[in-house]
Amino acid sequence: MDPHAKTSERKKVVISSLCFLLAFVFFWQVNVKPTLGGKTEGLPSPLAVAEKAWEMLSNPFYDRGANDKGIGVQLIYSLGRLAVGYSVASVVAIFLGVVLGLYPTLYRSVNPYIQILKPISPLAWMPLFLYTIKDSGKAAVMVIFMSSLWPTLANTAFGVSSIKRDYLNVSSLLQLSWLRRLFKVILPAAAPAIVAGLRISMGSAWIAIVAAEMLIGGTGIGYFVWNEWNNLQLTSVIFAILTIGGVGVLLDVGLGRLGKNLSYAE
C-alpha cells in the first residue's frame, strides 16, 4: 500500500469513528428524560455529564473527609490495589506457568483444577477472604489477585509448552544454567503468549476492582460509583463509568507497548 492510500484509509476510519460517536450522543440526547416524575433528574443529558466531568476533573484531588474524596484520589486508591494484587498474581502465575509448561505430565494432572478455579467470579471469593483475612482492604487486593492469576497462568503454560524443541535442545547443549536458560531462552520465547495473558489479566482485574470496591466501600472508584448511586446521581455515575473505561484503555495500551518491546523476530 502506498503512503497516500494509507492516510486516506486512516481518514476514513477517523471519520466513521466520529460518526458513530455523534450517532451515539444523538441517540442519548433523544432519550434524555428530564425527570423520573420526581424531583431528581432522570437520565441526564450528555451536556450535563460533560459539565459534571469538567467539575470533577478541574478539582480531582479534593478531600472533604473520609467518605468524600475527588475522582483522582479514588483512582489512585483503585490503581494502588490493582498494582499490588496484579503484580503479585503475575509473578506467581508466570512462575507456575513456566513450571507447568516445562512438565507436560504435571500440567495435565493439575489442569482439571485450574479449569474449575478459572471460571469462578473473583467476587465470589470475597466473603471467604473477608472472613479469613480479616481486613477489607487486603480482601479486595486478594480479589484482584484471583482475577488476574488464571489468564496469565494459562497463557504462560501454553506459551512455554509450545516453545520449539530446538531452542531447548540448543540451550541444554550449551549447558546453560537453569537461571540463564529461563531468562535467555524460555521467557523470551514465550513472551508474546505471556504478554497476551497479562493483558487479559489486567482487563479482568480492572473489572473486578470496581465491583469489589462497591462491596467493601470506603475508597476507590467503585465506592465512588456506589456512593453516587445511593444519591441516584446518574450524572456522576455516567462520568465514573466513562472514567473507568478510559483508565482501562490506558492500562491495556501500556501493556500492549510492553508486548511490542518484548516480542522478537523469528
Place this chain on the structure above:
Amino acid sequence: MKARRLEESAVPHGVFQERAEESLDADSAIKTDGPDAAMERAVEGAVARAVFGSDLRRREFVRYVGAGAAYAILNSVFPMGAAKALAQEKTGPIEKKELKVGFIPITCATPIIMAEPMGFYKKHGLDVQVYKASGWAMIRDLAINRETDATHMLTPMPIAFTMGVGSQAVPFVMPAVENINGQAITLAVKHKGIKGAQDMKGFKFAVPFDYSIHNFLLRYYLAEGGVDPDKEVQIRVIPPPEMVANLQAGNLDGYLGPDPFNQRAVHEAVGFIFMLSKEIWPGHPCCAFAARKDFVEKNPNTFQALFKAIIDATQYAHQASNRKEIAKAIAPKNFLNQPVEVVEQVLTGEFPDGLGNMRKVPDRIDFDPFPWQSMAIWILTQMKRWGYIKGDVDYKKIAEQVYLAADCREVMKSLGYKAPAQNSTKHDFLLGKTKVFDPAKPEEYVKSFAIRRA
C-alpha cells in the same frame, strides 16, 4: 485500670459487676489502682462513713445485704456519681484518641454521624473518623475484624453476634440505642389502592438485614394481618441505599426500610409511605451504637469518652428545635449524600407521604439512648418466633449481657440528663392481638402468636 467509670454501675448484672463490688471495699483497693481510682474510692468511703457513721457499721451493712444492693441503696441516699465526678474532673487518660466508627448512610445514625461535623467527639477529647459502609454485612465484618473501633448497628445485631447467630460468636456490647421510630413501610406507586397486609400476598419485600428490627416488624405486621411472611410473600435483604433504585426498577413491591429512603422514594415519585413503623410499635428501637466487648475492656477511658459523646449527640438530636441544623450537617456527600430537603422532611416530621397528604408527625423519628433490656427481650422473642434461634433461650441473661442499661443510666446522669430508673419495662403496641409486651413472660408471648416457626 479497668472500666473505671463503668464500675459505678449500680446493677449487679452489668458487665462490670465484679468491679462494682470491689469498689465498695474501698480500703483494700486504694493501693492497687491508679490515683484516680483511689480518689473515687476515697470519695465513696467518705460518703459511706458519713451515711453509716463508722467503717464497722458500713462493713456489717454490706455483709448483710450484699455489695450490689448496698451500693444501690447508698446511691439512692447520696448522688455518688456526681460526688465522684466533682472530686475528679477527668476519667483518666484516653488510651486511643484516633478512632474509626462505622456507619450506614441512614438517618437512624444521625447522632453517630453528626457528632463528627458538629464536634461532639472532639468535645470529649476524641479524634473520630466516621466510615461509611456499604451494607450491614460489611458493618459486621468491619467490626469483627477490628477495622472499626465502634460502630453503628441495628439493635438486633449485637445480640445475634454475641450469640453467634449470623456470624462467628463475638461478644458485643450495646451501650446505647440511637433512634426510636423512624422507619416505614414504603410501597411502589402502583400499589396505591392497598388497604392492609391481606392485600400484600405475593409481594416482594426488602429489609436491610435478617437481624434487623425492620425484618421483625414487617413479619409482625404481615402475620397480624394473617399473611405468613415465610410462605406468602418474599422478604429479601437489600442494603438500604439500594432500596429506592430497586423499587424504581420494579424489582420490589415495597420495603420496611430506614429513612431517608422512604422519603426519598416519595421524593422520586416511585413510592409512597404506607405506614410509619411507630404505627406498629410506638417507641420501638431501631439502630444502636455498639462495640466489641474486648475493645471496651481494653480502652475503658476511650470508650467512656465515646459513650459520652454519643449520649450528648443523641440528646441534642432529641431536641426538635435542633433538627434543621442537624439535617444540614449530615446531608453532604461525606455523610448521608442525600438532598437536604429529604433529610429535613424526615427529621422534622413534616413530610409529603406520596399520596397527596402533607403529614405532621414530630416523633416520626426520635432519638433516645436508653437501651431498655426489655427491647432486647422482644427482639429475642421474634428471633425465636421466626426460627433464627432454636431451643431454650435465656432471654434475660442475654439482654443484660449486651444491653448496658445501667451503664447508660450512669453516663446519662453524669451528663445531667434524666434516665429511667428501671432496666426493663412493659412495651405498648398499637397494632396486634397482644397490645402489651411483658418482658417477664417471653416464652408465653412467643407461644401466643398463631403464625410462628417455633
